[in-house]
C-alpha cells in the first residue's frame with residue numbers, strides 16, 4: 672500500500688503558489704485577497720475558516736474573515752456579498768457552509784459573482800466544469816485531482832465509484848473523473864443513500880471516492896485488492912487524546928482497507944490539506960485573471 676500524502680503534496684504546491692503570489696504582488700502592488708464569511712459559531716466551520724485564513728497568510732495572500740451572529744438576516748448577508756462583488760481589491764469570496772436554516776444556501780451561492788466564486792459552487796462554474804471550460808473547480812475535488820496528478824495515478828479506462836452525491840464533493844468529483852482529461856476518462860458510478868447493492872458497486876471499483884460523512888463506512892470487505900481509495904470524510908469525535916479535544920476519522924476504515932488498497936489517503940493528512948490547496952489555487956487564478964479575464 673502507498674500513501675497519497677496530502678501533507679507532502681500540499682506543501683510542495685503551496686511553495687509554488689507562494690512564488691506566484693509574490694510575482695503577482697510585485698507586479699500589481701497588492702496581494703491576492705480572499706474574503707471568507709462565517710455565520711454563527713459552528714466548531715467545525717470555525718476550524719476550517721481559521722485554517723483557510725492561516726494558509727492564505729502562509730502563501731502571501733491577504734485574507735479577511737467577516738463574521739456574523741447566527742441570527743443575521745439573509746438580506747444583510749446578500750447585501751454584504753453584493754458589496755464584495757463590487758470591490759476590485761477582493762479576488763475571491765467564500766461563504767462557509769452550512770448556513771443557519773433561515774438562510775437559503777442556494778440564494779447565497781448564486782449571489783456570489785461567479786468570477787470571485789473560488790469555492791466553485793456557483794451554477795456557472797459547475798456548468799462550465801461539466802463542459803470542460805475554464806472555471807473555478809470546487810476546492811475538494813480540485814485538490815483530489817491535483818493529488819492524483821502529482822502521483823501519476825492512472826485513471827483512464829478505470830472504473831471509479833463515488834460514494835456520496837453532494838454538490839460540493841461527490842457530484843463534481845464524478846464530473847471531473849468522467850471528463851475527457853488527465854486525470855479523468857474514468858467510467859464513473861455515483862452512489863448514495865438510495866443505491867441498491869452499494870457494497871457490490873464499491874467492490875467493482877478501481878478507484879473509490881468516499882464522501883459520505885460516516886465514520887469508517889467503507890470497510891475492507893467492500894474494497895477490491897489494488898483499488899485506489901480516496902477518503903474525503905471528516906468525522907469529528909470528542910477525545911481526551913488530543914489537545915484540541917477532538918479526533919478526526921475518515922469515511923474509510925483505514926487500518927483494514929489500507930491492507931488491500933494500492934493507494935490510499937489518510938485522515939487527517941490527506942484530502943483535507945488538498946482542499947486548502949484547491950482554494951488557494953482558485954484564489955490565485957482569480958487574482959491573476961487566468962480563468963476569467965479582469
Ligand code: NDP
Pocket residue numbers: 811834835836837838839840841862863864865866869882883884885903904905906942943944946
Ligand atoms: P453530505 O452530507 O452533503 O452528503 C453525503 C452523501 O453521502 C449524500 O449524497 C448521501 O446520500 C450519502 N450517504 C449518506 N449516508 C449514506 C449511506 N448509508 N449509504 C450511501 N450513501 C450515503 O456530505 P458532504 O459531501 O458535504 O461531505 C461528506 C464528508 O466529507 C463529510 O464527512 C464531510 O465532513 C467531509 N468533507 C471533507 C472535506 C475535506 O476537505 N476533506 C470537504 C468537504 C466535506 P443522499 O444524497 O441520498 O442523502
